[in-house]
Structures are given as structure tokens and as C-alpha cells.
Amino acid sequence: MELLRTVGAMQAHAESARAEGQTLALVPTLGALHEGHLALVRRALDEADHVTVSVFVNPTQFGPGEDYDAYPRDLEDDRKTLSSLGVDAMFAPSVDEMYPYAANEALPGPLAWVTVEHLDEHLCGAYREGHFRGVTTVVTKLFHACKPDIGVFGKKDAQQYVILKRLVDSLLFDLEIVGVPTVRESDGLAMSSRNDYLDPEEREQATVLYEAVTAAEEAIQGGEQEGQAVVRAMQNALTAAPTAKVQYAEVVDAHTLQPVDQLAPGQEVLAAMAVFFGDTRLIDNAFVEVPRS
Amino acid sequence: MELLRTVGAMQAHAESARAEGQTLALVPTLGALHEGHLALVRRALDEADHVTVSVFVNPTQFGPGEDYDAYPRDLEDDRKTLSSLGVDAMFAPSVDEMYPYAANEALPGPLAWVTVEHLDEHLCGAYREGHFRGVTTVVTKLFHACKPDIGVFGKKDAQQYVILKRLVDSLLFDLEIVGVPTVRESDGLAMSSRNDYLDPEEREQATVLYEAVTAAEEAIQGGEQEGQAVVRAMQNALTAAPTAKVQYAEVVDAHTLQPVDQLAPGQEVLAAMAVFFGDTRLIDNAFVEVPRS
Numbered sequence: 206m207e208l209l210r211t212v213g214a215m216q217a218h219a220e221s222a223r224a225e226g227q228t229l230a231l232v233p234t235l236g237a238l239h240e241g242h243l244a245l246v247r248r249a250l251d252e253a254d255h256v257t258v259s260v261f262v263n264p265t266q267f268g269p270g271e272d273y274d275a276y277p278r279d280l281e282d283d284r285k286t287l288s289s290l291g292v293d294a295m296f297a298p299s300v301d302e303m304y305p306y307a308a309n310e311a312l313p314g315p316l317a318w319v320t321v322e323h324l325d326e327h328l329c330g331a332y333r334e335g336h337f338r339g340v341t342t343v344v345t346k347l348f349h350a351c352k353p354d355i356g357v358f359g360k361k362d363a364q365q366y367v368i369l370k371r372l373v374d375s376l377l378f379d380l381e382i383v384g385v386p387t388v389r390e391s392d393g394l395a396m397s398s399r400n401d402y403l404d405p406e407e408r409e410q411a412t413v414l415y416e417a418v419t420a421a422e423e424a425i426q427g428g429e430q431e432g433q434a435v436v437r438a439m440q441n442a443l444t445a446a447p448t449a450k451v452q453y454a455e456v457v458d459a460h461t462l463q464p465v466d467q468l469a470p471g472q473e474v475l476a477a478m479a480v481f482f483g484d485t486r487l488i489d490n491a492f493v494e495v496p497r498s
Numbered sequence: 499m500e501l502l503r504t505v506g507a508m509q510a511h512a513e514s515a516r517a518e519g520q521t522l523a524l525v526p527t528l529g530a531l532h533e534g535h536l537a538l539v540r541r542a543l544d545e546a547d548h549v550t551v552s553v554f555v556n557p558t559q560f561g562p563g564e565d566y567d568a569y570p571r572d573l574e575d576d577r578k579t580l581s582s583l584g585v586d587a588m589f590a591p592s593v594d595e596m597y598p599y600a601a602n603e604a605l606p607g608p609l610a611w612v613t614v615e616h617l618d619e620h621l622c623g624a625y626r627e628g629h630f631r632g633v634t635t636v637v638t639k640l641f642h643a644c645k646p647d648i649g650v651f652g653k654k655d656a657q658q659y660v661i662l663k664r665l666v667d668s669l670l671f672d673l674e675i676v677g678v679p680t681v682r683e684s685d686g687l688a689m690s691s692r693n694d695y696l697d698p699e700e701r702e703q704a705t706v707l708y709e710a711v712t713a714a715e716e717a718i719q720g721g722e723q724e725g726q727a728v729v730r731a732m733q734n735a736l737t738a739a740p741t742a743k744v745q746y747a748e749v750v751d752a753h754t755l756q757p758v759d760q761l762a763p764g765q766e767v768l769a770a771m772a773v774f775f776g777d778t779r780l781i782d783n784a785f786v787e788v789p790r791s
Contacts (some may be wrong), residue, residue: 216672224517315616315754317634317668324606341610342669349670358603375599375610376635377642379509461608 207296208286212303212350215296217350219257222293224344226439227254228384231353233344236260236297237261237277237287241359241388241396246290248385259286261303266339282489294349303346308339319345321368321375323464328364328477329488332452340365341372351449354380361395363475364488367462389415395489401435407482410446414480414489417442421476425468425493432456434463450481452486453467459492472498501588505596505643508589512550514644515586520547521677524646526637529553529590529630530570531579534652534681534689539583541678542650550644554596559632564704570691589644596639612638613669614661617755621657621770622781625745633658634665645741647673654657654680656689656768660755682708690781700775707773707782710735710747714769718761718786722739725749725758732771735764745772745779752785763790 209215222229223281232245239262249256260283267273280297287295310367316336324330324339357375360366366407370382378407388396393415394408405409417439424438441453456465461474468474501576502508515522521598524547525538532552542549555574555662560566573590580588599607611631617623619629649666653659681689686708687701696704710732732747749758752766761767770783 212670315614317614317665319612321610346670372610377505377639
């Protein structure tokens with residue numbers, strides 16, 4: 206496996222693979238790889254001849270009060286993991302590489318930004334100002350650096366997944382976004398690097414997120430047609446965790462990400478939530494198709 | 499010459515040229531090609547193995563009161579011109595191709611936008627709200643559709659040229675922006691599709707733009723160090739045209755596009771103006787290096 210630290214080296218590496226007629230997949234990550242990431246990598250290895258995994262803790266997608274500094278980083282561990290899986294290239298650039306002007310004190314800024322309108326108005330976007338602007342901007346840069354035919358993302362970051370699909374279609378990127386289902390611990394908790402922040406009691410109670418997601422799925426598949434009734438089913442499930450503080454629980458259209466009052470037969474909706482355990486913020490969600498009869 | 503009308507066909511065409519090891523140049527235009535455009539095309543033919551010229555009147559870079567509907571369009575004439583020059587591909591997409599979601603009435607918007615912060619605060623950007631957002635967004639799409647190694651632009655659109663260079667560097671596009679000097683009529687008027695809107699009297703008076711640009715160059719090269727004195731030299735030259743209405747005349751740093759009070763030795767500045775003759779808005783400008791002694 207090649208370890209590439211600069212944009213120029215990564216672009217040359219990608220061009221050389223493309224010149225050999227290989228198809229390329231990119232799996233963008235923040236590192237601190239867990240089983241959830243490995244599911245993305247395995248999917249990429251299935252779908253393409255050549256797989257690049259990027260490891261970059263992107264400062265512009267963390268808000269002022271968020272955990273940018275504390276976010277776990279272990280490049281050497283990640284390198285060993287990816288190498289053992291048969292990944293072709295690991296792209297681990299510095300912040301200066303990814304934000305060249307911000308790093309240039311003689312000529313700081315201005316920066317280019319990529320945004321997708323409206324899709325960040327609800328769910329996490331309502332609480333994490335600028336987060337999705339940071340994501341769409343850095344993913345655009347990663348696509349330009351790594352030149353993939355497909356980009357592989359986890360559906361656990363559901364709002365991100367919907368926004369990135371729109372980004373690619375709207376900006377005419379010649380690539381496809383592939384979404385991989387959420388990987389869960391045996392008790393249902395969605396895998397996340399942030400699970401490591403939980404103390405034992407919080408870890409035990411954190412299973413209510415999956416229970417709430419399941420409650421929403423069952424309500425919708427059982428014929429519930431009121432968006433607010435589905436939200437109440439999620440909220441009820443979350444009350445089983447006394448230390449949990451719910452930031453949001455919403456049911457939105459899976460394409461517009463706008464709240465749904467009345468679920469329509471055949472409509473794809475997203476039931477999603479964010480919950481705090483102490484300072485640790487966890488998310489979970491499910492895409493559900495409303496039954497047609 | 500191939501005429502390509504869809505993004506998919508253009509991408510396949512570009513990939514096939516790249517697979518043969520050719521270097522690709524793109525010349526983005528709004529069509530209605532004149533000698534100024536042809537200078538861009540000739541430069542592209544010099545610089546790359548394969549040249550694509552795009553012809554697309556981009557609605558998002560025209561403001562509400564501007565001339566989107568009236569802007570001259572003659573695709574058949576442009577096709578003949580480009581074919582005779584030895585251009586390889588003409589990319590002439592529909593608005594629906596370039597803005598797929600906006601065109602989909604069942605699922606309109608949201609759109610992705612690309613912006614470069616701060617560089618649109620002065621010059622044309624101060625008077626044409628949203629114009630440069632439209633330019634940076636459509637140029638990003640054209641780069642994704644046409645996959646060039648170089649993009650060739652006229653320095654006559656000076657603010658656009660500076661913004662696009664920043665766009666490419668900041669978003670890590672694997673391509674280079676090449677700027678071509680302004681092409682002028684024999685009396686100095688910068689070539690522009692909008693010159694056709696002028697009546698004979700306006701056409702005659704329009705030469706004051708070049709005189710004002712020359713006055714600014716002479717003032718700076720003659721040792722003038724006050725930004726406002728250079729601006730006054732431009733304004734004085736423009737008073738020779740009684741029908742001209744000056745929208746702006748400014749001297750800005752050529753990289754930050756912020757106004758310059760005191761010119762520094764070795765600094766590159768941009769002296770630029772926009773002037774109305776009736777409803778017709780013309781621009782002209784020069785990049786000037788401040789003398790070092």
C-alpha cells in the first residue's frame with residue numbers, strides 16, 4: 206500500500222492507475238478506523254480495481270464547541286489496518302495541503318467553499334452551523350485529489366449521504382456515490398469513533414438510539430401516517446435512557462430533508478435523531494419506504 | 499470537430515482523449531465568438547493536444563435586470579468558426595443539462611453552489627450580486643464535464659480571472675488557469691460581444707475606456723504611489739466621453755482585489771472600470787506591476 210501525503214503525489218498516483226484502465230474507489234474517513242469503516246473499505250474493494258482510503262480530520266466541519274482537538278487520531282494503526290485489507294493507497298494529507306491559502310500567512314485566504322442549499326436546514330444541519338459546508342468543501346477537494354469513479358460513504362451519516370449525492374449530481378462530478386448500511390455492535394449501537402468517549406453506564410444506555418430507530422421503522426411499516434406520531438414513537442423509546450438528552454428526533458423526506466406531516470404511500474423517509482450522553486453526541490437513523498397499501 | 503450536447507457524451511469524449519495520452523484544454527465561452535475568443539482558442543491550440551470550446555449562456559451569472567435574454571446567440575456560426583480553427587470538440591449543453599435538478603419539476607432544487615469568499619467585494623462584484631457565484635459554479639461544472647488540464651480565460655474579465663485562479667488552487671483542481679491578454683480593436687476598444695449593442699456615437703466615445711486604462715498604467719509606471727491619484731487619472735480620461743456613466747473606477751491589489759491606498763514597489767495591482775453607454779455596460783482594465791525604484 207502506498208502512503209501519500211501531498212495532493213500532487215495523490216493526483217499522480219490516481220492518474221497512473223487510471224492510465225492502466227483501472228476503476229478507482231475512494232473511501233473518505235476521519236481515521237480512527239473501526240468496523241464501520243472496514244465495511245466501507247470492503248465494499249470499495251468489491252466495486253473497484255483500485256481503492257484509496259483518505260484519512261483527514263477536516264477542521265472546517267467541526268464547530269467552535271466541538272471535538273476537533275480531541276477527535277481520536279492514530280495514523281500508524283490506521284495504516285496497518287488498511288494495508289492488511291489490501292487497500293492500494295492511503296491518502297493522509299496535512300491541513301496545509303488541503304487548505305493551501307489558509308496556510309499561507311503571506312497571502313491568507315480567501316477560500317473557495319462548496320455548499321448545497323436547503324438540505325442542511327433540518328436534522329444535524331440545524332445544530333451544527335457550517336458543518337455540511339465543511340463536508341461538501343472537503344469532499345470536493347478529496348474528489349479532485351483522488352479522482353475516483355465511486356465514492357463510498359456510510360449511510361449512518363444519513364444527512365451527509367443525501368447531501369453528497371446531491372452535490373455530485375448538481376456539480377456534474379463524473380462519479381457515483383455508494384452508500385453502505387450502518388454497521389452495529391451486537392446490541393444494536395451504531396459503530397462510531399465517538400462511542401469511545403462513553404463511560405460504561407452511558408454505553409449501556411446508548412442502545413436506546415437503535416431502539417428508537419426500530420420503533421420508527423415499526424410504526425411506519427405498521428401503517429402510521431402521521432409524521433409526529435412516528436416522532437413520538439422515537440421519543441418514547443429514548444425515555445428509557447435517563448441520562449440521554451435528545452437534541453432532535455425528526456422524520457423528513459429522504460430527498461428534500463424537509464419534515465413530513467403526512468407520510469405518502471411509496472415515499473422514502475428518513476427517521477433520524479441526535480442524542481447527547483454527557484458531552485458525547487451520538488446519531489442514528491433509518492431510511493424507510495412508506496408501505497404502498 | 500465533434501459537437502457534444504450532453505454532459506455524459508462530453509465526459510466520454512474527454513476520457514477517450516485522455517486515454518490516448520492527449521493533454522486537454524478547455525475554452526469556456528458564452529458563444530457569439532469574436533476575435534477576442536479566437537485568441538483564447540489559438541492559445542489553447544498552442545498549449546494542448548486536444549481543445550474543447552464550450553458555448554453556454556449561463557443563466558446564473560446574469561442578474562435580474564441584465565441581458566440574459568438579449569445576449570447574442572448563434573450556435574451555427576460559432577460551430578463553423580471553431581471547426582475552421584481546428585478545434586476538436588464543441589460542448590454546447592442545454593440549461594437542463596447543466597442544472598439537472600432545477601430542470602426537474604417533480605424534484606426542483608436544491609442546487610450546489612461554489613463560491614470564493616471576499617474576492618467579489620469590489621469591482622464588478624459590488625454591482626453584480628451573485629454574478630461570480632454563477633461563474634464559479636458553472637466553471638466547476640464545465641471542468642467536471644470537460645476534464646481539461648488547462649482552462650483558458652481572457653484577462654479582459656480580470657476579476658473573473660483572479661477568482662478562477664483562486665478557485666482552482668483552493669479546491670485542488672488538477673488543472674491550470676491560463677490567462678490571455680485582452681484583444682483590442684484598432685482604436686483600442688476591448689473586444690466584447692456587448693460592443694454590438696453600441697450605436698455609432700457610443701461606439702466612438704467608447705474608446706475612452708482604453709484611454710483611461712492607459713492613463714492608469716502611465717501614472718503607475720511614472721511613479722504615482724497614491725491609489726486615489728491613479729483613480730483620478732482614470733476618471734479624468736473618462737470625462738472625454740459625455741454620454742459615458744461611470745459605474746466604478748478602482749485600483750485594487752491583483753491578488754486580494756481589495757482597494758490600494760498606497761502602492762508598494764513590486765506590488766501587482768489591477769486598475770479596472772465599468773462604464774455604461776446607455777444600457778450597455780463595458781469593462782476594461784490592466785494588471786500593472788508597481789515600479790521597484
